[in-house]
Amino acid sequence: MDEPLFSPGRVEVAPGAVHVPGWLDLEEQRALVDLCREWMRGPGGMTRHRTRGGTMSVAMTSLGWYWRPYRYSATLPDGRPVPPLPPVLSTLALRGLAAAYGTVPAPAPAYDVALVNFYAATATMGMHRDTDERTDAPVVSVSLGDTCVFRFGNTATRTRPYTDVELRSGDLFVFGGPSRWAYHGVPRVFAGTANPALGLESGRINITVRASGLPPAERGPAGASSSEAV
Ligand SMILES: O=C(O)CCC(=O)C(=O)O
Numbered sequence: 001m002d003e004p005l006f007s008p009g010r011v012e013v014a015p016g017a018v019h020v021p022g023w024l025d026l027e028e029q030r031a032l033v034d035l036c037r038e039w040m041r042g043p044g045g046m047t048r049h050r051t052r053g054g055t056m057s058v059a060m061t062s063l064g065w066y067w068r069p070y071r072y073s074a075t076l077p078d079g080r081p082v083p084p085l086p087p088v089l090s091t092l093a094l095r096g097l098a099a100a101y102g103t104v105p106a107p108a109p110a111y112d113v114a115l116v117n118f119y120a121a122t123a124t125m126g127m128h129r130d131t132d133e134r135t136d137a138p139v140v141s142v143s144l145g146d147t148c149v150f151r152f153g154n155t156a157t158r159t160r161p162y163t164d165v166e167l168r169s170g171d172l173f174v175f176g177g178p179s180r181w182a183y184h185g186v187p188r189v190f191a192g193t194a195n196p197a198l199g200l201e202s203g204r205i206n207i208t209v210r211a212s213g214l215p216p217a218e219r220g221p222a223g224a225s226s227s228e229a230v
């Protein structure tokens, strides 16, 4: 790793919640955009899930485990196995911890799932908590494309107090420790703000890497029909 631990520009938004602006350079962002395109075209497809609040405006694909409200499973809805988490993403998550906190805990969290979220110009994500994981490993999130407002709140309510942070392409946001179960959301995307050199025509991509805490054995053999994790 040639990047410094503890990125100099880091901002602690709340205890354990760290924003690192400009974390990835343009070259690395472009490489990730290309990979996201492949993953989004992959067997997991792009889905706008139905939640208790209605159909999400964000379309997503999952890697490692398939997420749908409000659980993970080892198989896709059509019964095929979920594409594995690409090692580039588990590595990215550990690098993200180092940049945000200056250290990677030992043993390192077992990152095993990523959501790749696509926001068209008018897409938003309501205030929610990431609670389907069985570990408190920090969530590591990377933004690509259009700038957005990321609202980072508190663990008790989906309302104030919260902090609005502008996330730009290449930014890192990590939330763990006392902030791991905090409410957060994306109330706004600023269409057309991405650098054209990124190769993403429009919209915003967010990659969220998490440790599910689910035992690998529950994934079962490829194509197994009873491998769903409840
Ligand atoms: O798009 C983002 O920055 C946040 C995504 C998010 O909170 C999630 O996927 O659970």
Ligand SMILES: [Fe+2]
Binding pocket: 128, 129, 130, 184
């Ligand atoms: Fe989330």
